Structures are given as C-alpha cells and as structure tokens.
Amino acid sequence: MADNPTTRNAARVTGRRILSGVHFMNGDEAIAEGAIAAGCTFFAAYPITPQSEIAERMARRLPQVEGVFIQMEDELGAMAAVIGAAWGGVKAMTATSGPGFSLMMENIGLAVMTETPCVVVDVQRGAPSTGLPTLVGQGDMMQARWGSHGHYEIIALSPASPQESFDLTVKAFALSERFRSPVLIMTDEVVGHMYERVEIPEEVPIAPRRRPTVPPDGFLPYRPDEDLVPPMACAGDGYRIHVTGLTHDERGYPAMDAEAHDRLVRRLCEKITRFRDEFTWYEEVMTDDAEVLVVSYGISARVSLGGVELARAKGIKAGLLRLITIWPFPDELIRRAAERAGGIVVVEINLGQIYREVKRATGGRVPLRGVFHAGGRIHTPEEVLAGIEEVLRCRS
C-alpha cells in the first residue's frame, strides 16, 4: 500500500485522517480534507456544480477513515441525513451550491432549533435560479443569514484560498460543537476550483462534543450551561430524550406559548451573539495609514488587494479589510474601521448584500461606495481602483 501523503494519489489509498504535508489541491478538495482532518465521518450530499469536487473527494476518502459517504436523492434529504447523523454522535457535513442551498434551508432551521452541530458548505455560483452553474457568484450571502424561516443567528465563514478553505473547515467544526449550531462555509466557484499550495499540519485537534455530566434521571436536554449552550445527549446514550423542531421547553417537550417561544428564540440567538468576539476573524492589509478602506471577502477580497496595490502605486493610501467571519456581521469591527478611514469601498459579486451591512454598521458616517457585479466573473483590480478613486472624490 503506497503511503506517501504528499502526492495526490495518496488520497486513494491512505487510511490517514490527516494528510499531513504539502499538497497542490483546489479549494473544494481542501474543504473535504479539512473536514476529515477535523473528525468528520459522515457526509451526505447531492451532486451540483461547482461543489462536486468536495463530494467526490469525500466519496473517495471517507471509506478509508471508517466514515460514511452517501449521495442522497436531493439536498432536502442530504441536510436531513446530516442532522440525523449528528444525533447519532458523529461530526457531519454537507456541501452544495445555490439551488441546493435553497433546498436545505428548512432543515438548516431544524438544525438551529434542535441545536444540532453540523457544517454546511455553499460553493456559490451565479444566481438567481439555475443562473451560471459553472461561473462564480457571491449572491447567497443574505440567504446564508436569513434563508430559513424565522429569526435566528447563524455562523458563516468565507475563505479566500484553498489553504484557508482547509483551515476554516477545521474551525467550522469546532465552532459547530462549541455553539451546537450549524456553521456555514460560504465559499465560491473560483476559490473552490483554484489550485494552490495547501499545507496540512501534523496534528489537527478533534473538537469534543459537550456531553451531559449528570445521569439520565433528571437530565434536562435543553437546559443550557452558563454559556447558554446545553450539553448534547445523542441517540443510544441512554438519556432517551425528545428532540423537536417545535418550540420546546428545557425538557425538550413542545411548549406552545408565546413566553416559551420568546425565551427559546432569544437564547438561540444570544448563545452566538454574546460570544461573537471569540470568532470574529478578519485580515487587514495596509490599513494602518489607510484613508480609503476596501471591505471585501472570499475571492473578491483577493482581487481587491490588487486594486489597493494599484491605488498605493498612485499614492493613494488605501487598505484592505478582508472579512473572514461574515455572520454574525462584525459591526464593531466595521464601526472602528469607519472611524479611522475617510471612505469605504465594498467589493462583492452581487449587487450589494454585504454593502447593506456595512452601511448599517457605519451609520452613514463615512462616504461609502460599492463595486458590484451580478456574477459570472471576478472583478478586475482596475474596477476596485475606480471605486477607491470615486469614494475619494466624494470625500473631497
């Protein structure tokens, strides 16, 4: 049995959970390897472009590491199976793109309501509808935030490279266990299909699941710990709990009244928002003296860096704030940035979804411009530069 983890073929034969070493792989494959390294042993999905490389990698790798890959009959089933598997005690993930993401929305809500740890990847493509299946988009950002019905909080991370796709997938699993919540990885077609150097470390910790510390008698499955997250008793653990998408009390029993509902929904939101500083991740480039700040994420942030460099070459003090954690939105980070910068430019491959959040967070205190594209291609650095120059003009 060949066992050289540094070659791509190694994925075919190795039984290793962590393919430590340096690889040349695309963002989709890096997500798959990140998941397996993080201890994911269940993956259910339905084929869709540009997600297929994740599913194909999982289909090849999971049987090697005592995991289960199943290609479900649709994304509704994929998301439901992931939640079921999580209650079976394992780490579970699914991956899709826009149309499938839409189909998963109802069960993402079930995962929120039942506090089920799991990871959902959306490799965004041009949309709405079937849109541009093979071309890039970032138009699902608001769907990630609000796509399921009702008021809830969700965690969404956006990688800008294959290396970061690996790293954030590992972190996504840790966050999903920490908060007992679905965690979304909002990547895109370009990052998903881009081949780059990916270094997989020697050790990747497996985030523990918070288990009950009391015997089954008297255990209240939805009584939260001090950090508002309840311990999780899985199927077969002997706790014989009831889990429902209905509004429920601490016993997990349906509670059909307004007070119980308000209490539950507020806790589900607050368990995430209260601790958002733990995972508000971002990257700043040349922001120390920046008069104009470009705010972007995912593939658009990489192009934006080119625009910032063009501006610097022209003597414009521009900087880049690359958002890695998108949801909950880093209001405080943007507010502080707006105090320092004389203008903000938001670059994204949609017509202004995160722009609206930046506008809300800055409260109109600084000149704001959006550099948008509906999808199908990434921006050029020149378009970003034009945005920077425009915001400078309206400042003077």
Next chain:
Amino acid sequence: MPVLRPQPKPEPEVVPGVRHPLEKYLRTDRLPHIWCSGCGLGIALSSFLYALEELGIDPDSVAVVSGIGCAGRFAGYVRLDSYHTTHGRAIPFATGLKLAKPELNVVVFSGDGDLFAIGGNHFIHAARRNIDITVLCVNNFNYGMTGGQVGPTTPVDGRTTTTPYGNFEHPFNLVYLAASAGATYVARWTTLHARRLKESIKEALRHPGFNFIEIISPCPTNFGRRNRLGEALDEMRYYAEKAVIRHGVDPAEAEVVPGEEFIVGKFVDMEKPTYLELYRRKVEELFGRKR
C-alpha cells in the same frame, strides 16, 4: 382588552396505584395526548410498544423518528430517543442516524401524507438502498392535523376539505409502491388487527433491511366524518367486514377501494444485503479491514 393567557394544564391522570405495562415506554408527563378520540394512532402506538416489550429490545437501542402531522406526534410520546423532524424528512434523518450509529434500531413512524407526498422521494430511495430501518405508516387517507385535506392515498371520490366535490386523483397503493421500490419486508394491517400488527412489527424489527408496514386507521374527526363513515367503531366494523387476511399476495393486486374487500397481510419478506452490509463489504474488499 384583557390579555388572554393560556391556562395551566391539569396534571395528567394516571390511575393511582396501577402501572400500565407500557408506561415505562411512555412520557407519561406528556399525557393526555393530542389525538382525537377514535383515532387509530393509539392502537398503532401500543402495538409498537408491545412489540418492543415482547422482543425484549433494550429501549436505549431504539430511536424513533417522525415527520409532521398527527402521526408525527408519535415521537413525542415514547420514552425513547425520539426525533420530531421536518415535514417529509423523517426517512433521510433516520438514514443519517442509522448510518452514523448502526447498532441503533431506527424506527420511522409517520403518516401517509408525510411519507408519500412531501417525503415520497426519500421513501423510494431508502427502500431502493435497503437502509436497515422500519417504517410504520399510519394511513388515514387524508391530512388530519391540518384539517382534513386530500392526500396521496385519498380514494377516488373521497371528500376532503380540498376536494369538496370529491377526489378525482388516482391514489397510491402503498404496499405496491414499497415492494416495487425494493422494500424487503412489506405488510398491511388495520388498527382492528392489533395483535397481528404487533406480530408484524416484531417481524419487521427483527428483519434486516427496509421494512414497511401500512397501518390503515380511522380518522373519525376528518376523513370519516366527511365521508360519512360513522364513528370509529363503525370503521372498525368495516375493517372486520372488508379486510381479507392473505399472505404472499401480489401487492399490485392489493388496492384499497372504498366499499370493496381489501387485502391485509404480509406481501414481501425477503433477504437482501442492506446498505451498510454492502458498504462494509466494499470497504473490506478495498482496505482489508472491518469498519
């Protein structure tokens, strides 16, 4: 305007000093249940619980998954690991649960609308894959919880709130559908046949593979009332008169037509490798070790 607040519910009445033999399987603090008097769900529930009791299955090894609707509330009353999921998605949830923890006995308990309308695709694919779960479908011929709308098993001419002039769609023959999709154990009973149903559930729980039992049930509040089927007892008398017990019948010939005799019994009982057996076999072939 005074604010209307829900009144506290009275404590459930359990006969003092007497324990029902199935009480240990029930969340008695959730009683009384929400099902209408005359509904067949209670018989289906007790048949299932007696089956567990008689087989001596460790309750910690059983997980019940339900969808949405009257039958969907089943999961809420059993003192087992129980999951009340989204509409139509009980089977894929159960699939994930079973594959993640194969030692569990996973039972899906839901209704005809949940399993065969909104969840129909999952049903046929889980049957095709021979996922090792037992699916119990209480068929009351309409959507009871939402007020009695037409469903995929509503007979032709059946009156429901959304077929006020009588249903003209062709209904599913559930046992035929299950058998043709690949289910390895298929049976049909009515809530009149409580003991036979219990024995059938015991067979299904012991039988590896995708097991399906249709449980025909009265819905006196909705379907029964709108179609002048009388009280629940009248429907039971109807079952006594019209249900013909026969085993091994071709399920294609076992349609349920109002006013005509219909077949109950076991249609399919066969051995076929389950999804997990095939998966493990493949892994062993490739990597020479057991999963």
